[in-house]
Amino acid sequence: xxxxxxxxxxxxxxxxxxxxxxxxxxxxxxxxxxxxxxxxxxxxxxxxxxxxxxxxxxxxxxxxxxxxxxxxxxxxxxxxxxxxxxxxxxxxxxxxxxxxxxxxxxxxxxxxxxxxxxxxxxxxxxxxxxxxxxxxxxxxxxxxxxxxxxxxxxxxxxxxxxxxxxxxxxxxxxxxxxxxxxxxxxxxxxxxxxxxxxxxxxxxxxxxxxxxxxxxxxxxxxxxxxxxxxxxxxxxxxxxxxxxxxxxxxxxxxxxxxxxxxxxxxxxxxxxxxxxxxxxxxxxxxxxxxxxxxxxxxxxxxxxxxxxxxxxxxxxxxxxxxxxxxxxxxxxxxxxxxxxxxxxxxxxxxxxxxxxxxxxxxxxxxxxxxxxxxxxxxxxxxxxxxxxxxxxxxxxxxxxxxxxxxxxxxxxxxxxxxxxxxxxxxxxxxxxxxxxxxxxxxxxxxxxxxxxxxxxxxxxxxxxxxxxxxxxxxxxxxxxxxxxx
Amino acid sequence: xxxxxxxxxxxxxxxxxxxxxxxxxxxxxxxxxxxxxxxxxxxxxxxxxxxxxxxxxxxxxxxxxxxxxxxxxxxxxxxxxxxxxxxxxxxxxxxxxxxxxxxxxxxxxxxxxxxxxxxxxxxxxxxxxxxxxxxxxxxxxxxxxxxxxxxxxxxxxxxxxxxxxxxxxxxxxxxxxxxxxxxxxxxxxxxxxxxxxxxxxxxxxxxxxxxxxxxxxxxxxxxxxxxxxxxxxxxxxxxxxxxxxxxxxxxxxxxxxxxxxxxxxxxxxxxxxxxxxxxxxxxxxxxxxxxxxxxxxxxxxxxxxxxxxxxxxxxxxxxxxxxxxxxxxxxxxxxxxxxxxxxxxxxxxxxxxxxxxxxxxxxxxxxxxxxxxxxxxxxxxxxxxxxxxxxxxxxxxxxxxxxxxxxxxxxxxxxxxxxxxxxxxxxxxxxxxxxxxxxxxxxxxxxxxxxxxxxxxxxxxxxxxxxxxxxxxxxxxxxxxxxxx
Numbered sequence: 001x002x003x004x005x006x007x008x009x010x011x012x013x014x015x016x017x018x019x020x021x022x023x024x025x026x027x028x029x030x031x032x033x034x035x036x037x038x039x040x041x042x043x044x045x046x047x048x049x050x051x052x053x054x055x056x057x058x059x060x061x062x063x064x065x066x067x068x069x070x071x072x073x074x075x076x077x078x079x080x081x082x083x084x085x086x087x088x089x090x091x092x093x094x095x096x097x098x099x100x101x102x103x104x105x106x107x108x109x110x111x112x113x114x115x116x117x118x119x120x121x122x123x124x125x126x127x128x129x130x131x132x133x134x135x136x137x138x139x140x141x142x143x144x145x146x147x148x149x150x151x152x153x154x155x156x157x158x159x160x161x162x163x164x165x166x167x168x169x170x171x172x173x174x175x176x177x178x179x180x181x182x183x184x185x186x187x188x189x190x191x192x193x194x195x196x197x198x199x200x201x202x203x204x205x206x207x208x209x210x211x212x213x214x215x216x217x218x219x220x221x222x223x224x225x226x227x228x229x230x231x232x233x234x235x236x237x238x239x240x241x242x243x244x245x246x247x248x249x250x251x252x253x254x255x256x257x258x259x260x261x262x263x264x265x266x267x268x269x270x271x272x273x274x275x276x277x278x279x280x281x282x283x284x285x286x287x288x289x290x291x292x293x294x295x296x297x298x299x300x301x302x303x304x305x306x307x308x309x310x311x312x313x314x315x316x317x318x319x320x321x322x323x324x325x326x327x328x329x330x331x332x333x334x335x336x337x338x339x340x341x342x343x344x345x346x347x348x349x350x351x352x353x354x355x356x357x358x359x360x361x362x363x364x365x366x367x368x369x370x371x372x373x374x375x376x377x378x379x380x381x382x383x384x385x386x387x388x389x390x391x392x393x394x395x396x397x398x399x400x401x402x403x404x405x406x407x408x409x410x411x412x413x414x415x416x417x418x419x420x421x422x423x424x425x426x427x428x429x430x431x432x433x434x435x436x437x438x439x440x441x442x443x444x445x446x447x448x449x450x451x452x453x454x455x456x457x458x459x460x461x462x463x464x465x466x467x468x469x470x471x472x473x474x475x476x477x478x479x480x481x482x483x484x485x
Numbered sequence: 486x487x488x489x490x491x492x493x494x495x496x497x498x499x500x501x502x503x504x505x506x507x508x509x510x511x512x513x514x515x516x517x518x519x520x521x522x523x524x525x526x527x528x529x530x531x532x533x534x535x536x537x538x539x540x541x542x543x544x545x546x547x548x549x550x551x552x553x554x555x556x557x558x559x560x561x562x563x564x565x566x567x568x569x570x571x572x573x574x575x576x577x578x579x580x581x582x583x584x585x586x587x588x589x590x591x592x593x594x595x596x597x598x599x600x601x602x603x604x605x606x607x608x609x610x611x612x613x614x615x616x617x618x619x620x621x622x623x624x625x626x627x628x629x630x631x632x633x634x635x636x637x638x639x640x641x642x643x644x645x646x647x648x649x650x651x652x653x654x655x656x657x658x659x660x661x662x663x664x665x666x667x668x669x670x671x672x673x674x675x676x677x678x679x680x681x682x683x684x685x686x687x688x689x690x691x692x693x694x695x696x697x698x699x700x701x702x703x704x705x706x707x708x709x710x711x712x713x714x715x716x717x718x719x720x721x722x723x724x725x726x727x728x729x730x731x732x733x734x735x736x737x738x739x740x741x742x743x744x745x746x747x748x749x750x751x752x753x754x755x756x757x758x759x760x761x762x763x764x765x766x767x768x769x770x771x772x773x774x775x776x777x778x779x780x781x782x783x784x785x786x787x788x789x790x791x792x793x794x795x796x797x798x799x800x801x802x803x804x805x806x807x808x809x810x811x812x813x814x815x816x817x818x819x820x821x822x823x824x825x826x827x828x829x830x831x832x833x834x835x836x837x838x839x840x841x842x843x844x845x846x847x848x849x850x851x852x853x854x855x856x857x858x859x860x861x862x863x864x865x866x867x868x869x870x871x872x873x874x875x876x877x878x879x880x881x882x883x884x885x886x887x888x889x890x891x892x893x894x895x896x897x898x899x900x901x902x903x904x905x906x907x908x909x910x911x912x913x914x915x916x917x918x919x920x921x922x923x924x925x926x927x928x929x930x931x932x933x934x935x936x937x938x939x940x941x942x943x944x945x946x947x948x949x950x951x952x953x954x955x956x957x958x959x960x961x962x963x964x965x966x967x968x969x970x
Contacts, residue, residue, distance in 0.1 A: 028886025031845070037882060106834045106844075152845070153879045168800020170844075174874060174925040181927055219800060247807040285948040286804060286925070315653020315704060319771060322732040349591045359591075359655075360516070360637070389659060394638045397522060401513025440659040440771070442666055444929060463770040 005209040009132040010202060012100045014143045014188050016075035017046045020067065020098070022089055023080030023105075024050040024058050032080035033059060034152040035104065035140070042142075042149040049074055066092065073097040078140060078150050083107030086136070087121050094129030101126070102150055103135035109194050110137050123196050131197075138193025139169025145187065145212055160185020161297040162290070163213035165203030167192055167221040175290070181443075183452050184294050187212035201228045208236040214297040217289050218244040218280075222266065226274060233278030238482050241296040241475045242280045245289045246271045279478040281471045291464055292471035294457050299434035303382040305473045306330045308375040309355035311387040312367065316440070317355035320387060320462035327470040329383075331355070338378040345371055364390075364416065368423045376431045383469060384427075386437040388458070390447045417446045424454035434472070438465045490694040494617040495687060497585045499673050499695075500631045501560035502531045505552065505583070507574055508565030508590075509535040509543050517565035518544060519637045520589065520625070527627075527634040534559055551577065558582040563625060563635050568592030571621065572606050579614030586611070587635055588620035594679050595622050608681050616682075623678025624654025630672065630697055645670020646782040647775070648698035650688030652677055652706040660775070666928075668937050669779050672697035686713045693721040699782035702774050703729040703765075707751065711759060718763030723967050726781040726960045728766045730774045731756045764963040766956045776949055777956035779942050784919035788867040790958045791815045793860040794840035796872040797852065801925070802840035805872060805947035812955040814868075816840070823863040830856055849875075849901065853908045861916045868954060869912075871922040873943070875932045902931045909939035919957070923950045 005011055019039065023032025036050060036059060049070050050058040057063060064070055067077075067089075077093045079086055079101060086105050093101055108119035119136065126133045134140055140150035144159035151173045157180025166172050169191035179185055187210055190203045200218060207213045216236070223229050233242055248266065275282045281296075283289035307329050311317030321331055331354045334342070342352045345366045351357040356375070358367060368386075375384055395416065399409050427435050438459040439448050451458045459465040490496055504524065508517025521535060521544060534555050535543040542548060549555055552562075552574075562578045564571055564586060571590050578586055593604035604621065611618045619625055625635035629644035636658045642665025651657050654676035664670055672695055675688040685703055692698045701721070708714050718727055733751065760767045766781075768774035792814050796802030806816055816839045819827070827837045830851045836842040841860070843852060853871075860869055880901065884894050912920050923944040924933050936943045944950040 029883060033886075034879075034882075153876045154882075156876075156878065166800065168798065168803065170798030170874070171800030171804075173876075174798065174801055177876065177926045221803065245804070247804050285808065285946060286801075287946045287948065313653065313655030313659065315651065315656030316659055316771075318653065318706065319656075319730070319732050323770065389655070391638045391641075391658075391662065393641065394519075397519075397526075397639075398514060401518075441662045442929070444927070461770060461772045463772065 005206065005211070008202070008206040008209060010134075010190070010198065010206040012075045013102065013132065013134055014141050014148070014190075014206065015146045016100065016148060018049070018072060018074040018076070019044070019046070019148070020049040020051055020070060020074040020077045020093075021080070022051050022077065025052050026055045026058060028059070031104070031152065035078060035080055035150045038149040038151055038154045039147075041154040042144065043147040045147060047072075047074075067096045067098070068092070070096065076100045076102065078102045078104065080104040083115075083118060087118070087125060090122055090125045090131070094125060094131060099129070099131050101131055101133045102138065102140035103133060104138060104140060104150070105135075106137040108136045108196070119194065119196055126197055133197040134190065135193040136196060139172065139191040141188065141190055142172060142186075143188045144185070151191070156180040157183070158185050159212065160187060161212065161214035162186045162293045163207030163210055163216045164189035164219070165192060165200050165207065165216070166190065166219035167195070167200070168219055169193065171219050171286070175286070179290065182294065182457075184290065184297075195224060199224060201225050201232050204232055204236060204242065208240055214240065215293045216240060216242045217293050218242065219286070219289075220244055220246045220271075221248050223271075223274065230274060230278045233280050234482050237279035238479055242278070243283050243289050243292045243296065243471065244275060244280050245283045245286060246275075279482050281475050281478070283471065287464070288467055288471070291459065291468035295434065295436065295468050295472040296475055298455060298457065299436070299472065300432045301476055302434050302473060306332045306380060306382045307385050307469065308334070308378070308381040308383070309385045309387070310367070310371055310375065311355050312358050312360060312389050313387070314351075314357050314359070316387045316389070316462065317357045320385060320438070320466065321355050323462050323466040324385070324469070327466045329466065329469055329473070332380045334375075335378050335380055338374055341374045342371065364420065365423065368420055369426065372427055372435070376427070376433050376435075382433060384433065384435045385465060385469070386435070387462075388437050388439040388448060388451065389441070391441065392445065392447070414446075417450050420447060421450035421454045424451050424456045428455050436465055436469065438462050490691065490696070493687070493691040493694060495619075495675070495683065495691040497560045498587065498617065498619055499626050499628045499633070499675075499691065501585065501633060503534070503557060503559040503561070504529070504531070504633070505534040505536055505555060505559040505562045505578075506565070507536050507562065510537050511540045511543060513544070516589065516637065520563060520565055520635045523634040523636055523639045524632075526639040527629065528632040530632060532557075532559075552581045552583070553577070555581065561585045561587065563587045563589065565589040568600075568603060572603070572610060575607055575610045575616070579610060579616055584614070584616050586616055586618045587623065587625035588618060589623060589625060589635070590620075591622040593621045593681070604679065604681055611682055618682040619675065620678040621681060624657065624676040626673065626675055627657060627671075628673040629670070636676070641665040642668070643670050644697065645672060646697065646699035647671040647778045648692030648695055648701045649674035649704070650677060650685050650692065650701070651675065651704035652680070652685070653704055654678065656704050656771070660771070664775065667775075667779065667942075669775065669782075680709060684709060686710050686717050689717055689721060689727065693725055699725065700778045701725060701727045702778050703727065704771070704774075705729055705731045705756075706733050708756075708759065715759060715763045718765050719967050722764035723964055726766065727763070728768050728774050728777045728781065728956065729760060730768045730771060731760075764967050766960050766963070768956065772949070773952055773956070776944065776953035780919065780921065780953050780957040781960055783940060783942065784921070784957065785917045786961055787919050787958060791817045791865060791867045792870050792954065793819070793863070793866045793868070794870045794872070795852070795856060795860065796840050797843050797845060797874050798872070799836075799842050799844070801872045801874070801947065802842045805870060805923070805951065806840050808947050808951040809870070809954070812951045814951065814954055814958065817865045819860075820863050820865055823859055826859045827856065849905065850908065853905055854911065857912055857920070861912070861918050861920075867918060869918065869920045870950060870954070871920070872947075873922050873924040873933060873936065874926070876926065877930065877932070899931075902935050905932060906935035906939045909936050909941045913940050921950055921954065923947050
């Protein structure tokens with residue numbers, strides 16, 4: 001187990017001071033050029049050395065004819081060359097003294113036949129020189145903190161707290177926008193490809209030691225070192241949650257995984273057992289994995305699984321209650337004192353039981369601040385779930401009705417949004433209990449976005465939030481089985 | 486069973502030529518004023534008569550002191566008054582000759598005690614005058630074709646093909662934006678509230694006869710006329726799909742439903758049996774219900790459950806394959822001929838098996854048009870599922886790389902988006918097979934939006950599309966059990 005991040009074989013992969021690129025060229029649409037572009041666009045501050053037999057200038061940088069011509073021994077080499085010249089290039093890197101390599105090139109074990117022998121040859125060279133190799137058949141690493149990104153698309157959004165390790169490289173790329181949109185962001189992402197040397201377990205160890213990482217997400221097509229996986233996870237879980245998506249469990253998933261990274265998958269129940277023994281939370285989809293990570297990385301530890309639901313409307317309140325129940329969450333009745341405190345805020349068409357259903361809101365501060373405070377003050381409530389429904393169309397109409405001039409409506413709307421954001425911040429600051437929300441309207445509407453910006457996770461439907469809450473609560477329950485070492 | 490829409494008791498509720506509003510007033514934020522505003526904003530073309538004891542002008546319309554003063558017998562009355570004066574108002578409406586009434590007011594059966602007696606009194610009046618009553622404790626109706634909308638928020642988006650009947654009124658309101666965003670839209674929506682007179686079965690009959698409705702969506706907290714529900718559904722299902730969400734099945738859902746509309750819910754398995762006997766597709770969430778409706782209302786009948794997946798990336802392809810398998814969809818191997826035709830388009834890093842994984846795309850026409858055509862031509866394939874990944878950041882970089890001037894980039898991007906839209910349209914026009922897609926990027930990005938605009942449903946993750954496909958395929962399978970009468 002890595003005790004400090006510097007001891008991890010991945011440290012100089014994720015935090016290189018200098019990088020050589022093999023496969024970047026004058027041809028901007030070559031894969032190697034794209035990966036180098038992404039690192040340049042990420043703002044990498046150290047020297048980048050494109051190595052190319054002919055091109056003297058590559059994307060504005062000086063090209064080097066061979067690895068021998070490099071002015072220093074770079075911390076990291078990224079190889080994006082045709083399979084047939086990977087071995088000789090790796091050999092040259094080894095001779096030069098390079099000790100960390102990402103092999104992006106495919107055509108190895110995942111294609112079978114000669115590919116298997118080719119991978120063994122490459123593994124032999126790496127071993128001879130004591131090199132750490134990520135891949136082959138991978139996309140390498142993205143670390144927004146050290147501004148490296150060896151994926152074809154550049155990173156998006158701000159650095160965040162989710163550490164990723166994935167057997168799919170493109171899967172990491174697909175997530176950039178998804179995470180950025182939700183203002184989540186990641187800390188470091190590894191694409192391990194065929195796992196010839198570095199595997200998911202090594203990545204877990206690195207991410208466990210990474211100070212920016214609050215929660216670890218794994219995309220798994222097949223685990224090769226089962227025992228090491230379990231032991232490592234059990235040591236990490238008391239300190240940091242791990243959420244895994246395993247896709248090899250169905251027959252169709254198994255076939256797709258095999259032709260993707262040459263991984264032999266096992267049946268679902270075996271992986272269920274592995275994850276259970278390790279305290280790893282299993283997600284059923286990528287969306288579910290990141291939803292769970294969002295709560296685990298940003299919310300305080302809940303006292304238990306007791307949820308209060310606050311809604312303006314019966315239907316969404318009832319469906320949220322139903323789905324929370326199905327996910328094993330409790331919706332307790334409120335304490336007498338809570339009911340008394342709620343009474344003045346509930347119109348006679350409304351309902352003060354759990355879910356609290358206002359039917360309509362006279363004052364947004366009642367709905368977003370005062371009632372939430374009453375609910376969070378109830379010792380029987382561990383988590384608050386708010387259903388947000390504020391159509392811009394209705395808000396504007398109400399403003400017109402109370403006589404706000406047409407030219408002031410947008411400004412008034414902005415002020416309301418800002419005020420709602422301040423309320424959300426206040427709730428999060430003053431209570432050590434998780435507060436989450438959902439809405440059926442676009443999450444890109446300002447009144448929804450402002451919650452996310454103020455650290456109240458907002459989901460597009462009740463089933464996603466209920467499922468995420470279940471994973472969130474399960475993690476803390478599991479953790480009790482693994483006493484911290 | 487209604488044979489023509491004009492025979493339905495709901496015909497003049499959903500298609501009134503004139504409407505009286507009780508409860509609209511000078512006070513713009515009164516519930517009655519809001520509902521009347523929504524109808525005005527919807528563009529209702531017939532006369533609207535606000536009835537109010539004092540206010541002479543209401544939202545710019547002439548106020549009438551009593552129902553007796555109205556210049557004609559309106560087709561529909563909407564009552565949004567305090568519970569204690571609902572009965573006398575209904576009586577006055579009956580005397581006037583009004584035969585269709587929506588009672589929005591709450592405080593009846595759903596509150597228990599005196600509310601039950603009050604509802605019985607109202608039911609007696611309605612019966613005496615032979616009035617059709619929707620509600621009480623409901624939001625009435627929204628019909629974008631006849632431009633009526635008695636919900637607090639105005640409708641959004643274009644008219645569409647989903648017919649809704651719901652025991653939650655606000656649930657209908659919540660869906661406006663959700664449907665509009667996906668360019669789906671609804672035909673007519675009914676909120677039935679306490680179902681004193683008109684219930685879900687009546688709405689199903691109306692929607693079955695409605696020419697704009699291609700698929701019926703039901704939000705159910707409890708069915709009161711079980712046998713009628715089953716018989717009616719069985720007659721409708723051979724012609725029109727019905728998708729239902731039932732939320733009373735869990736203990737928490739049951740409690741929430743009861744305090745919402747006073748409905749006694751039954752156990753899940755009873756409802757499962759009812760839906761199964763009726764050929765109704767059961768959805769597990771609102772999202773799932775509308776996703777299924779989207780496919781059922783816009784896609785041609787599939788030959789079977791055999792899906793081809795097309796992806797640029799192994800990970801999303803593998804997860805989609807896994808989830809499709811779990812939902813009982815098949816991913817067949819392709820015909821020899823198909824593999825031969827695919828070969829020239831698949832780079833050597835890619836994979837021509839199902840899922841087809843290009844790893845990267847040289848020409849977007851290959852990915853979006855030529856390969857889809859080859860897959861749709863395969864007789865073993867019933868449904869095509871495309872994973873769309875086109876980050877704007879990468880597209881722009883590639884344009885710069887091929888020398889497109891900075892000032893032309895946005896225009897070129899627009900052209901690419903338009904071209905992609907034309908391709909989508911071509912695929913839909915030339916093949917009588919369903920084509921669906923998913924993306925992890927924002928569905929509001931132009932490259933995703935253009936699919937939806939060209940009738941290729943686009944979902945934000947593979948699990949939603951797989952689940953919707955399952956419901957879609959299940960409907961056609963179920964239908965075979967119910968021979969058309």
